[in-house]
Amino acid sequence: MPPVFRRMAWGRFYFAAVALLFAVLMALGVWRHRSTVPHWDMWGAYLGFYTRVGQDWHAWWGQDNEHRLILGRLLFWTDLRLFHGSMTLLYALNAAFPLLIVACFVFLLRRLQPWPSASGAWRTALVALLVVLMTSWWQNENFTWAFQGLFWLAYLLPLLAFTLLAHARATGRSSSFWLACLAGVASAAAMANGTLALPLLVVQALLLRLRWRDVGVLLLLAALTLVSYRSGYRQIFPAPDRSSWPDIVRYVLLFLGAPWYFLLQKLAWWPAMVAGAAWMALALVSAVRVLRQRPVQPYAVALLMLLAYIGAAGLGAAYNRISLGVGQALSSRYFTPQVMAWAAMLLLAVHLWPRVLTSRWALGGYALIPLLLLPVQLEGIKVPRDFLIQLRLPALAVQLDVRDFETDAFKRMTFTGEDTFALAEQARREHLAVFGEPDMQLALRHWAGAALAPMPQARCAGALQAVEAIPGVTDAVRVRGWLYDPARQRAPSLVLLTHATVGSRGAALGGLRRSDITQPVDRSERYSGFSGYLQTPAPASGDAAQQVTLTGLIDQQPVCALTLDLRP
Numbered sequence: 406m407p408p409v410f411r412r413m414a415w416g417r418f419y420f421a422a423v424a425l426l427f428a429v430l431m432a433l434g435v436w437r438h439r440s441t442v443p444h445w446d447m448w449g450a451y452l453g454f455y456t457r458v459g460q461d462w463h464a465w466w467g468q469d470n471e472h473r474l475i476l477g478r479l480l481f482w483t484d485l486r487l488f489h490g491s492m493t494l495l496y497a498l499n500a501a502f503p504l505l506i507v508a509c510f511v512f513l514l515r516r517l518q519p520w521p522s523a524s525g526a527w528r529t530a531l532v533a534l535l536v537v538l539m540t541s542w543w544q545n546e547n548f549t550w551a552f553q554g555l556f557w558l559a560y561l562l563p564l565l566a567f568t569l570l571a572h573a574r575a576t577g578r579s580s581s582f583w584l585a586c587l588a589g590v591a592s593a594a595a596m597a598n599g600t601l602a603l604p605l606l607v608v609q610a611l612l613l614r615l616r617w618r619d620v621g622v623l624l625l626l627a628a629l630t631l632v633s634y635r636s637g638y639r640q641i642f643p644a645p646d647r648s649s650w651p652d653i654v655r656y657v658l659l660f661l662g663a664p665w666y667f668l669l670q671k672l673a674w675w676p677a678m679v680a681g682a683a684w685m686a687l688a689l690v691s692a693v694r695v696l697r698q699r700p701v702q703p704y705a706v707a708l709l710m711l712l713a714y715i716g717a718a719g720l721g722a723a724y725n726r727i728s729l730g731v732g733q734a735l736s737s738r739y740f741t742p743q744v745m746a747w748a749a750m751l752l753l754a755v756h757l758w759p760r761v762l763t764s765r766w767a768l769g770g771y772a773l774i775p776l777l778l779l780p781v782q783l784e785g786i787k788v789p790r791d792f793l794i795q796l797r798l799p800a801l802a803v804q805l806d807v808r809d810f811e812t813d814a815f816k817r818m819t820f821t822g823e824d825t826f827a828l829a830e831q832a833r834r835e836h837l838a839v840f841g842e843p844d845m846q847l848a849l850r851h852w853a854g855a856a857l858a859p860m861p862q863a864r865c866a867g868a869l870q871a872v873e874a875i876p877g878v879t880d881a882v883r884v885r886g887w888l889y890d891p892a893r894q895r896a897p898s899l900v901l902l903t904h905a906t907v908g909s910r911g912a913a914l915g916g917l918r919r920s921d922i923t924q925p926v927d928r929s930e931r932y933s934g935f936s937g938y939l940q941t942p943a944p945a946s947g948d949a950a951q952q953v954t955l956t957g958l959i960d961q962q963p964v965c966a967l968t969l970d971l972r973p
Contacts (some may be wrong), residue, residue, distance in 0.1 A: 416526040416768070420533035423775040427782055431540035431548065432500050434785025438549040439496045441839040442796045447552045448819045450474060451481045452490075452838065453828040458482065471641045471725060473634060475594035477555030490838030495551035502557035503539040503741075509564050510535050510748060516575070516704045517756040527763055530771050531755065537775045538748050542785040543667045544740035553738060559596035560715070560742050562588050566602050567609060567710040571703035574613040582619060586626055593630045598718040600634055603627035609710045612696065613703055642725045649727050656723035658682055660734040661716070663743045668777050674731075684750060688712045691753045705756055708749045715746040790932050791917045798936055800839045801914055803829050805852050807881045807938045843961050844899040848912035851901045852940070857956065858963050865957050865965035866891055870921070872939070872971065881938045884911060887919050888957045889933040890965045896933035897957030897964065904939075904953050904971075913937025915957065 443451055450469045457464035458478075465478055484494045511532055547553040566588035573581035589606050592599035604627050610620045645653065659666070659674060662681030669676055691712075695705045719734075719742070726733050755762045789795075799815040802808075803826055809815065810822050819825045833840045833849075840846070851857065867888035875883055888900050902911030917934035939953070951971045956963050 416772075417529045419772065420526075420529045423779075424533035424536040427537045427540045427775065427778075428504070430782045430785055431503070431542065434542060434545070434782075435496050435500045435548045437786055437788045438792075439492065439551075440793055440796050441490060441492055441842060442800050442818065443838060444550050444552065445819060446470075447550075448821050448825050448828045450477070451485075451552065452832045454478055454481060455485045455837075456828070456831045459831075468639060468641075472597045473594070474555055474596070476558055476591060477552075477595070480554055485837055489836070489841050490832065491841075492551040492838070495554055498554040499548050499551070499557065502554065502561055504536075506557075506561050506564060506745065507532075507535045507539050509561070509568050510539075510752060513568060513571075513704045513707060514752055514755070517702065517752065527768075530768060531751075534751070534771050534774065535748055537778060538664075538744045540782075541740070541744065541778050542782045543664075543778070544737055544744070545785060546737040547741050548785070550738075555595050556738060556741065559592065559599050560745055562592040562595055563599065563602040563605070563714050564711055564745070566592060566606055567707040567714075568704070570606055570609055570615075571613070571707035574615060574703040582615075586622065589623070590626060590630060593634060597634075598714075598721055600631060601714055601717050603630055605710045605714055608713075609706055612706050613701065642728065645724060645727050652731050653720075653723045653727050656727055656731045656734050657716075657719050659731060660719040660722065660739065660743065661685065661746060663735055663740065664747050666735060667740070667781075668774070670777075684746065685716070687750055687754070688716070691750070691757060694757050695753070702756070705753060708753050711749045712746060712753075715742045715749075718742055789918070790928075791934075794914050794916045797839060797842075797845070797914055801845065801848065801912065801937060804833060804840055804845050804849050805881070805912065805938055807875065808878050809875045809881075809883065809938070811876060844914070844958075847899060847958070847961055848901070848937075852910050852912055854908075854910065857901065857903075860956070861963045861965050863890065863892055863965040865889060865897075865955065865967040867933075867955060867957075867967050867969070869953070869955070869969045869971070880941050882941055883936070884913060884939050885934070885936045886913075886955075887921075887933045888915060888935055888955055888965075888967065889930050890957055890959070893959070893964060894927060895929050895959055895964075897935075897959055899958040899961070900935045900937065901956045901958065902937075902939050902953050903956070909940040909953075911937060911939030911953070 446469070454464055457467075465475060466473060480495060480498070484490060484492060488494055514531060542548070547556055566585045569581045569585035569588060572578065573585060585606065589603040592602035603623065607620065607623045607627055610623050655678065658678040658681035660681065661684045662677035662679065665680040666672075666674065666677035688709075692709050695702065695709055698705070722739070723734070751762070761767065795814065796818070799809075799812065799818045802810070802815065806826060808823060808826070810825065815825075821828060829840065832838050836846060865888050867886060869884065869886040871883075871885040873883040873885075875881060884902065887896075889896050897915040900913040900915050902913065903909075913935040914937060915935040916932050917936060918932050919934040922931055952968055953971045954966055954968045956966045958964065
């Protein structure tokens with residue numbers, strides 16, 4: 406061990422500190438990105454499912470793309486029914502699942518040589534590196550999308566199944582065997598690639614020479630699960646033709662080597678592809694060496710099964726998604742299985758080549774990896790002040806039933822277009838998810854004609870900067886401007902608009918960053934912009950017919966008002 410790491414146990418302190426830092430930054434990043442706005446697939450698989458399941462129980466089993474998201478739907482139903490779609494449960498699980506994966510890896514590491522003889526510094530270094538890799542913000546989509554808990558489960562559950570089966574072989578405990586069976590079946594209930602877990606458990610059982618009765622049980626479960634899964638199954642993605650196979654090979658190599666693409670600061674694809682080829686070669690050599698051991702080490706075989714599972718998952722992703730391009734292998738969400746593949750390889754290497762992987766040079770490499778990943782980890786807590794408001798803007802259109810679905814913001818929220826309004830109907834009616842937020846409910850009541858609290862006497866500062874027509878919409882216009890309460894030195898979170906003569910109503914979300922400010926101002930004033938919608942006023946004559954009153958609300962209470970000309 407280098408002297409700098411020997412003195413005063415600085416090595417152990419360094420690795421413990423970076424592990425804690427990465428875990429805390431990950432948790433803070435998840436917390437700061439949490440939102441009640443459904444994202445992309447969630448409009449159909451989350452809100453749409455909740456509507457369907459109340460009409461037909463078969464919704465639990467139905468397909469979503471190529472998956473049957475049974476476990477995910479259980480999480481979604483729990484969140485919507487018990488927590489009114491707050492998504493707090495889903496985000497909490499996104500933060501917990503990577504730590505559970507680390508726990509499984511540490512369990513395996515403790516049972517592989519040379520762990521019993523490892524020094525305290527090495528023990529800390531290996532565990533810390535696992536924490537750093539599994540909490541890395543490169544996989545930010547799996548932290549910031551509430552939908553991604555099922556993606557974590559698709560890799561956590563197979564890892565758990567392989568570990569439990571190895572434990573059953575090592576200890577002779579039948580309870581571990583039956584838990585492995587349960588985890589294998591649950592894997593198939595997570596995502597489509599989870600159906601690979603039970604067949605691999607059969608292979609693992611044969612390699613570990615379990616009793617034929619146990620092999621038969623696993624084989625029966627695998628057959629029943631696969632037949633049930635394929636019953637009524639629809640092929641979603643077209644099969645690639647022969648000309649696509651070179652790209653599929655490149656996709657798989659890039660998929661397996663992707664962590665090095667990020668570690669090398671996105672230098673180029675080819676180093677990652679070389680790393681992917683090296684991973685495959687190391688996996689093959691490791692498999693030969695592990696299977697030649699006598700007696701066979703059950704926990705090393707469990708890691709081999711995980712390597713096979715992730716490799717097969719990468720091939721399946723390439724086969725189904727190659728139409729999206731080779732670069733799709735670098736999607737943030739795929740970093741989870743990719744880094745798990747390299748973490749499992751590291752554990753096997755420590756088992757098979759302990760002198761190399763516990764050298765001072767190896768320790769220096771482990772110390773360098775957190776430093777390379779730290780800049781990206783810090784990005785997770787750098788959230789713009791109006792980030793959550795920007796997410797809610799297209800949801801406001803859905804809440805007010807304004808068909809403004811061609812904007813970039815709307816397309817970033819969902820790809821279901823106009824169907825989004827039908828998918829959200831029950832959520833709007835029952836005030837679930839974003840539609841249950843107090844400002845969103847108040848905006849809808851005002852839009853529908855409900856009376857406001859007494860008009861505040863205080864005068865706001867503000868301006869109406871744009872009134873824009875919406876393509877294909879005749880009963881509403883888009884409005885933008887800014888509103889600020891000088892007395893409280895705060896910007897309203899909600900702006901309600903009322904036409905002076907004809908009674909048209911409008912609502913806008915406040916707190917947006919203003920682009921018209923160039924000189925230094927108070928932070929609250931800089932974030933005093935608003936954007937929303939106004940019902941198209943009926944034709945009327947006179948100056949009053951062109952005026953609209955803007956009422957600013959903070960904590961759902963009117964604090965100031967301003968009457969402006971409707972023509973900005």
